[in-house]
Each structure stands twice: as C-alpha cells, then as structure tokens.
Amino acid sequence: MRLLVVEDDGELRDTLRQALTRAGFAVDTADNGEDAEHLGDTEPYDAVVLDLGLPRRPGLEVLKHWRARGNAAPVVILTARDTWQEKVDGFKAGADDYLAKPFHLEELVARVNAIIRRRHGETRGALRTGELQLDEERQTVTHRGETVALTGTEFRLLRYFMLHPGKILSKSELTAHVYDFDSDRDSNVIEVYIRRLREKLGAELIETRRGQGYVFGAKR
Amino acid sequence: MRSIQSRLGIGFTVSLIAVFALQWLVVSVTMRNASEAGMITHIEHDIDNLLAGLSFDAAGRLQLAPDRVEKYYLPPFSGNYFRVVSGDQLLRSRSLWDQDLPGVALAAGQQESRHLAGPRSQSLLLYARAFELRGRPVVISIAKDLAPVEQEIRRFRNRYALVSAAALALLLALQAWLVRQGLRPLRTTRAELERLERGEIDSLDENVPAELRPLVKELNTRLLAMKQRLARSRQALGNLAHAMKTPLTLLMHQAADERLHGAPELSRGMTAQIQAMKQLVDRELKRARLSGAALPGACFDIAAELPALIETLRSLYRDKELEITSRLPPAAVLPADREDMLELLGNLLDNACKWARSRVRVEVDIAASGITLRVHDDGPGCPPQDLVQLAQRGARLDESAPGHGLGLAIAMDIAASYDGILRFGRSEILGGFLVTAELPSRESVSATP
Numbered sequence: 303m304r305l306l307v308v309e310d311d312g313e314l315r316d317t318l319r320q321a322l323t324r325a326g327f328a329v330d331t332a333d334n335g336e337d338a339e340h341l342g343d344t345e346p347y348d349a350v351v352l353d354l355g356l357p358r359r360p361g362l363e364v365l366k367h368w369r370a371r372g373n374a375a376p377v378v379i380l381t382a383r384d385t386w387q388e389k390v391d392g393f394k395a396g397a398d399d400y401l402a403k404p405f406h407l408e409e410l411v412a413r414v415n416a417i418i419r420r421r422h423g424e425t426r427g428a429l430r431t432g433e434l435q436l437d438e439e440r441q442t443v444t445h446r447g448e449t450v451a452l453t454g455t456e457f458r459l460l461r462y463f464m465l466h467p468g469k470i471l472s473k474s475e476l477t478a479h480v481y482d483f484d485s486d487r488d489s490n491v492i493e494v495y496i497r498r499l500r501e502k503l504g505a506e507l508i509e510t511r512r513g514q515g516y517v518f519g520a521k522r
Numbered sequence: 523m524r525s526i527q528s529r530l531g532i533g534f535t536v537s538l539i540a541v542f543a544l545q546w547l548v549v550s551v552t553m554r555n556a557s558e559a560g561m562i563t564h565i566e567h568d569i570d571n572l573l574a575g576l577s578f579d580a581a582g583r584l585q586l587a588p589d590r591v592e593k594y595y596l597p598p599f600s601g602n603y604f605r606v607v608s609g610d611q612l613l614r615s616r617s618l619w620d621q622d623l624p625g626v627a628l629a630a631g632q633q634e635s636r637h638l639a640g641p642r643s644q645s646l647l648l649y650a651r652a653f654e655l656r657g658r659p660v661v662i663s664i665a666k667d668l669a670p671v672e673q674e675i676r677r678f679r680n681r682y683a684l685v686s687a688a689a690l691a692l693l694l695a696l697q698a699w700l701v702r703q704g705l706r707p708l709r710t711t712r713a714e715l716e717r718l719e720r721g722e723i724d725s726l727d728e729n730v731p732a733e734l735r736p737l738v739k740e741l742n743t744r745l746l747a748m749k750q751r752l753a754r755s756r757q758a759l760g761n762l763a764h765a766m767k768t769p770l771t772l773l774m775h776q777a778a779d780e781r782l783h784g785a786p787e788l789s790r791g792m793t794a795q796i797q798a799m800k801q802l803v804d805r806e807l808k809r810a811r812l813s814g815a816a817l818p819g820a821c822f823d824i825a826a827e828l829p830a831l832i833e834t835l836r837s838l839y840r841d842k843e844l845e846i847t848s849r850l851p852p853a854a855v856l857p858a859d860r861e862d863m864l865e866l867l868g869n870l871l872d873n874a875c876k877w878a879r880s881r882v883r884v885e886v887d888i889a890a891s892g893i894t895l896r897v898h899d900d901g902p903g904c905p906p907q908d909l910v911q912l913a914q915r916g917a918r919l920d921e922s923a924p925g926h927g928l929g930l931a932i933a934m935d936i937a938a939s940y941d942g943i944l945r946f947g948r949s950e951i952l953g954g955f956l957v958t959a960e961l962p963s964r965e966s967v968s969a970t971p
Contacts, residue, residue, distance in 0.1 A: 311768045317775050355764045382767030383760050384804060386831070386868025387861045393834040400838065403767035404774045404800055420840075 303418060303458050304328040304346070304479045308338040308361065309353045309380065318351065321407040322414065326441050326457045328482040335359025342368050346478050347375045348462075349418050351410065352397075354381040354388065362395050369396035376417035378410070422465040431464045431519055434503065445503050452502075455480060459495050463508065463518035472515035526708075527701050534697045542686045550679050557671045558647060562635060565649045565664045568592065572604060572662055576655060584611045584660075591615070599641050601667030608660045623663055628652035630659055640665060645672070707731050711738060721821035721857035724749075755810075756861075763807045770800055801928060808932050812862055812939045822863040824886055825854040831867055832884075839875045846871070848884045856893055858940065858961070866936040869929035870897040870957050877901030881952055892942070892962035898949035899956075930957070937961060 305327045309315040312333070319329045330345065332338035335356040342350060342364070354361035365377055376398040381388055384402035392400055398417045401410060415438050419429060429436040435444040441457045443450050452460060458480045463471070473492050480492070496508055496516060509517045575590025586606065594602045595615040605623040606613040614622060621641045626634055626648075633651040640646035650663035707730050714726050725742045728735060776782075777792035832846045856863060867884070874882045878899035885896040930944070937944050942961035949956035 311772075314768055314772055314775075317772065321775075382764040384763075384767075385808070385861060386834075386864040386872075389838075389868065390827070390830050390834045390864055393837055394830050398837070404771035404796060406778060407775055408778075 303348045303461055304330070304482060305414065306330050306332065306338065306341055306345070306347045306350045306352075306375075308332045308335075308351065308356065308364070310334065310356050317407070318410070321411060322351075323454075325411040325414075326438065326454060326461070327414070328458060328480060328485070330483045333357075335361060335364045339364045339367055341483075342373060342375065343371065345483065346475070348479060349414050349421075350375050350377045351414065352377050352379050354379055354383070354392070362391060365392075365395045365397060376421045378413050378417060380405075418465070429461065429464050431467050434460075434464065434507075436461060436464055443503070450502050455495055456499055456502075459492070460499055460503075463499075463516075467519040468517065470511055470515050470517050475515070527698075527705060530701050531694075531698060535694060538690055538693055542690055546679070546682060546686060549682060550675065553675055553678060557675060558668075561647055561666060561668075561671060562649050565647075565666060566651075568604070568664055569649075569651055569662050572606065572664075573653060573655075573660075576606065576660065578656060578658070584608050584613060586613055599644075601640075601644060601646075601669070603640070603646075603665045605663045606660065607663075608655070608658055623648065623665055626650040626661060626663055628661055630654040637668075638665070640667065645669065707734055718745075719857065721855070724821075759807050759810055763803065766803055767800075770796055770803075805928065805932065808865065809935050812865075812936055820857060820859040822856040822858045822860045823854070824856055824863070825850050825852075827860070827864065828867070828884070828886075831864060831871065834868075835871050835875050835882075838872075842875070842878075843880070844875055844878060844882055845880055846875075846882045846884070848886070850886045851888050854886055854888060856888070856961075857963070858893075862936055862939070866933050866959060867895065867897075869933040869936075870895070870959065873897075873929050873933075873957070874899035874901070874955065877955060878952075879954075883949075883952060890963065892960060895959040895961075897957045898952040899954040900949075900952040901954040903948050903954045904946060933957070933959065 303326065305322055307315060307318050307322065307329055308331070309318060310333050315331050315333060319331055322329045330341060330347075332341055336358045338352070338356065338361075339359060341347075352361045352365060356364070361379065365379070368375070368377075377396065378399045378401055379392045379397045380401050380403060381392070382403045389400050398420070399413050401413060429438065433446050436442075436457075437444065437449075438461070441452055441454070443452060443457075443460060459476065462476065462479050476492050480495075500508060507518065511517060571590055571592070572586065575587035577585045577587070579585050584606065592602070594600050595604060595617050598617055598619040599621075600617040602615070603618050603623055604613075604615045605618070605625075607625060618641075624638065628634060628650060630652045633649070635647065635649045638646050638648055644667045646665040647668050648663055648665040650661060653660045653662070711726060711730060711734060714723065717723050718726065725745060726738045728738055728742065730738050774793065774796050777789050777796060782789040782792075828848055828850065832848065835846060836844065871882065871884060874897045878901045881898075881900045883896075883898040885894075885898075887894040887896075934944050937959050940961045942959060945958040945960070947956045947958070948954075
C-alpha cells in the first residue's frame, strides 16, 4: 500500500511519515501543492493524506484538479482551521475523510486504513479473505487459526493482494503499490517476497500467470 | 425632520396661494375702478343731455324740457337721480320723490364725484358739474345706484376665484408629481439599500443623479472597506490557527511518544493540557471569526448548501447509517454569512448526529420577523433539569470538561452574534433532543428599542 503525505511543516511531515511507515505503508511525501499534484498525477497511490494549507497551491485546489482528471485515490484532508465551511468544501471537492489538527497519530492511521478498505468495498472490521485474516495494527495474518508474523514489505504485498482478490496483478503494479518513490525498485525483488508469502501461507494462495503477473485467491 | 416632498409641497402651496390672492385683489380693484369710470362717462352723457334741455323763461325761472329727461329718472327710487340748482332755484328728478341729494358748492367749470348713501339704503355714486348758462350758475348733480355694478363685480370675482382655485389645485397636483419624479432616484436607492440588507446585492448602483452620487459612492466605499477588513481579519485568524495547530499536533505526538511510555501520567497530563489549549484556541478563533449580522450584503443560499452539509455529515457518520431529512421553504436565501451559517448548522447537526439513534431532521422557516432553524434527533434527549444548565454552559464552557457541548457553545455564540438565541427541548417529531435557533431579521432588531 503506497501513500502520499502532503504537509508543509517539515517536522510534522517526518512524524507522519514515520508513523505511517510503521503502520505498514510505503510513504512518499510532498511539501507543497504543485509537487503534490504532480506526484498524485503520476504515481498510483492507494491513499493520500493532504494538508489544506499548502504553499504554492491550496490543498483544496490540488484535490479538485485530481478529481477533475479522474484520479479517484481516497483522500484524507488535514486542516488547522476546522470550520464546517472547510469540511463541506472539502467533501464537495472529493475528499473521503477529514481530520482536524491537532490529532493523534493512531487516529490518522485508523482513518487511512478505513478509507482504503472502504474503497475496496470492505466497510468494517479486519480485512478477511477465505481463511486469511489480516491484523493491520500488529501487521500479522491469521491463517487457519494460526497467527503468522510478517515483515513490512510482506505485509504491504499481502494487503494489496487481499484488497484485489481474483485480479491479475502485474509485477510492475505490485512494485508501484508496495514501494515508495525513493526505494530501489527492482521488480524481481517482488518474486522473492511472493515466494516468502507462499512459504508462510501455502503455495496455492498466489497463482502465477506467465507473462501477465499474479492472481491472489483464484482457486476459491 | 419633515420629508423633502412635504417641505417642497408646503413652500410651493403657500407661494402659489399668495400669488393668486394678490392677483385676485389687483384684478378686483382694477375692475371696480373701470366700472366706476364707465359709470361716470354715462353720467356725463346724461348731464350733457339735461344741460341741453335747460333754459330760463322770461321770468328768469329755470325750465327743463321733459323730452330731455331719460325715462329711468321717473319711477320713484329707481336708482337714477338728478338735481339741478341755479341760485335759489332747484329742480329734482321725479325718482327722488320726497328725498333730496346733498347740495354741492362748485364754481363754474368744476366737477366732483363721491360715494354716498342714498334712499332705501342704496349705495350711490354722485357726480356733479357746474356750468354757466346765460350768465347764471347752474350745478347739475347726478347720482346712480352702484348695486348692479357691484353685483357684476361680485359675480366676476367669484368666477375668478373659482378658476384660480382650479388652477391652484392643478398646479399643486403637477408639483407633487414633479417632486415625486424628482425624488424617484432616492426611492430607487432606498429599495437597493433594502435589497442590500437582505443580502441580494453586495453594492449599490452608482448610476444615480449627480446630487446622490457622492453619497452612494461613499457608502459603497465603506461597504468594500468593511468587507475587506473582515476578510483580512479572517485570513489573519486562519493563519494564526494554522500556525498554532501544527506545533500542537507535534506536541500531541510527542506526548504519545514511546519514550514517555514509562511515565504514563506525564503523557496523560500533557495530552490533557494540549487538548485544553486546542479547545481554547478553537473557541476563541471561532468567536473572533464570526461576522455576525454586522455585514450587509451577506447571503447564504441554504437550499443549495444544506444538501452538501448533510452529505458531509453522512460521510462523517457513515458508520451509523443515519437518515437525515430536511424541510426548507422554496426560496431559502438567508441574509447571513455563509461561513457563520454553515458553522451554526454544522454544529447543531453534528450534535444531533452524535446522539441520534437513526434519524435526524432539520427544519427551516423564514418569516418577516426572522429565521427559525430546528434540528431534531431521535437520541436520548436531555432531561428537563439539565436543559437550564445546558443553556448556561456556553458561558462557563472554559472551565467545564473538554469535549462536552463545545459545538453547542459555538452555535450559541453564532446565534448571539445575530441577536438570536438557541432553545433546547424535546423533539415532538422524533422524540429526542430538539435545538431551535431563532435569528431575528435586521428590520425587527432595529425596530425594537
């Protein structure tokens, strides 16, 4: 799961990046509206945390531009002003959730998880597919009643698979959603992580489609 | 101060009446003088006629040829009299009967005219002239009744007064119309001011007569300055909030840092203080940002904005599956600031959504006296003994537990800034809590002393 965090305050940006990385996301950051808009247009983010008071281009305008160009990535807006006018304008512009400063980091992580799940049709509770149940807080997965620990990348990869069951996912798509912008993105590394997931959760879980990519949970 | 219309009207009426009265007087006097002059001409003709009929007989007695006497000198008191005196001889017209005209002492060639009271209380004009006839002095006096002439003059004066009155009425009507036409731009501007008050326009039309333009321009300048000042101060407050909120967020994150897990009390204490600061900043910023009823030209299209607000609340409370219904009048544009009204409705609806089990209803009524907003919910409501305390909480919120009724307190501030109030009670419709916001219109506020 890849996130874009847009916040102009450097210290807060770092705290957010750390907290969201800890929560199992690949995180890119931007500190102004123009860069944010460009990143959002070019990278396939699974969610965006967007501050409204941004230099160079207001957050609301960035969001409107994305929506006008058909970018439907779920967006949580962060704002200091916390007025109803801003909330209404934010939701009108296409925001999915709203968080007023100051906020707890746990609250932000919970909101981000919620908008991603909602986008994939899961409205509540833990992410669950067949015999698998993903615990987003502890970054573990329960498989046939047995809790299995996951590394950060394994967790991100599995979550992406679980949110897109039965769909062919190419290596490059998986790479784009599992790694942040600055990571070394060698798509062959994905094969390594898929092998590890198969080792932990059973080989039949992820099917390889030669020349196309992978399909999660196709057997069920 | 009397209206310009009535002042102009009174001035014009007084001067018109004075002009007409003077004219009437002059015309009456001239008319009378002309009539009397005509009468004297007539008398002189009669005198010439009588003189031609006068002679002295051989005994020196004065004789008057009867065929020289006009018929109207014959009937008694006919209003036409003559008297001829020569020495101690006296001839009188038959019409004088047993009366006489006063004697006049005149030398030959002289003449005299005067008014006098005649028989049967007639008002007479007497004209006398002295001659010398065959070496003897003769004075002929003729008096005629003025009544027919005066009657004629009176009739003329009445007719003249009638025509004058009609002309006066016509001129006054014309003047009233002209003044109203002349003052029409004032009325247009006043109507525009009313529209400004209702928020339908945000400045006055400057296409007005030259006399009015400086006033309208000045007003527009003031309006713009006020609007800009409000926008600037809102901007500044927003910036302040922004500037403070980010450090507060960081502080909050530091208070929750793992390194403080060994000292949970320290962490809890810091978090509580940060929360308190957040609430104080929130409340004071919101209070300072309220534009209230101060700014004319503000306009809130509730019919367009309420659905978006309800949609926002549905998104914020999407886990609750609330049914939010609304009832609006067809033309629902409120003369109020958009941010204020969204803040008021947002806080009331947020409170209702928080407590509601499944249903929330908002009702808007607009009357001449003001706006009434009602927000119902089907939640637990509020016991009557707590309603009073709730109504006072706004003022004492700063000391009260955080997170309770902050939204309602802000809503109370907003209502107060519009000279309105919030009422709390039980919803008859949904059975839960009911908040009623009553915002009087500006007209009804300025009408109450």
